Amino acid sequence: MDAQVFRIAPAGKSGGGQADEGGKCGRCAYRTLCLPLGLSERDLARVESAIGCRRRLVRGDVLFRAGQPFGNLFAVRFGHFMTSRSDYRGERYVTGFQMAGDMLGIDAIGNGEHASTATALEDSEVCEIPYARLQALMVELPQVMEHFHRTMSQEILRDQSAIRVLGILRADERLASLLLNLSGRYAMRGFSPRRFQLRMSRDDMARYLGLTLETVSRLLARFREQRLIRLDRRELEILDMARLETLATGVQGAAGR
Structure with missing residues (x-):
């Protein structure tokens, strides 16, 4: 099933056409997980302008597949996802469970393609963030870069914890x-x-x-x-x-x- 796509109206601008005012970052209950604290209204508008759209998926929909070229990160706005891979025998194994406030697709930054497949576990919604726009934004707003690096560090710690659990x-x-x-x-x-x-x-x-x-x-x-x-x-x-x-x-x- 094709995901529903909504354009986000930046802060300070009136919504029109297919724009969705309800998707603003400033109104999101999980903004403290996705964004650094203390952003001004102007900076928040710049963040919102970097978000491409919101995508709604139903249970079982695939957000991206392993091997797919990387271009976007995805912040979970609501719902739950599961990431999985296949081993050399073709056996599927699960690499993580994601919920609102988590970021999907970070593992694709290194080699330019997604290493896992992300599947919605229930009706869910994500904010699609073109990585090129995010890179430009991090240059303009150092606090966004710091927050993104912190998020990546937490992902590493989570992977290390999973290794301990399994090993x-x-x-x-x-x-x-x-x-x-x-x-x-x-x-x-x-x-x-x-x-x-x-x-x-x-x-x-x-x-x-x-x-x-x-x-x-x-x-x-x-x-x-x-x-x-x-x-x-x-x-x-x-x-x-x-x-x-x-x-x-x-x-x-x-x-x-």
Whole structure:
């Protein structure tokens, strides 16, 4: 399905035609995640002028595919995405889950093509940012460059954390780490860190954690029995945050080895 595309009207200008005033950065609930603090109205208008358009996608739509030429970055305005790749055998594995305020496409800057495929996990919307425009904007506004570098650094740290999860932790520790990661990211966005919906399927979780679907299903059932979580379909509630954090650190597993 083709995504709906909307042009963003810059700050201080009246919307007309296909322009969408509701898409302004200044009115976005997640602007503190995408943009540096303290931008003036004039600077905010310059940022908005760098955004090409907004794109709306429905569940299952592909935003970009691995191997596709790079030209744009995408800031998630609302909804959830999943990025995935295929190994040399053609087996798909998940590289990350993205939500509102996250940036997609950063991994394509280095070699000029997307390294992963980004798929909408539900009805979602992104702000499309032509990279050439962003580069020019960063020259004009050093605070935007600093914020972008900070975002890239956070991406590196997230990748390093994922390596630790897959390379060191046991299966139950991996799952606990994923649930806590989602909890912390929802808290950063003003949502409950204890009650949220799992937008991804159990198979997606398994492909991200390097586990089988059966293992993830069994572990979720065990977490319920141990009163660590409550789970109804995809509605999750963390009942014992402290115990889940202890499990995620690998302390319990280390003691038993």
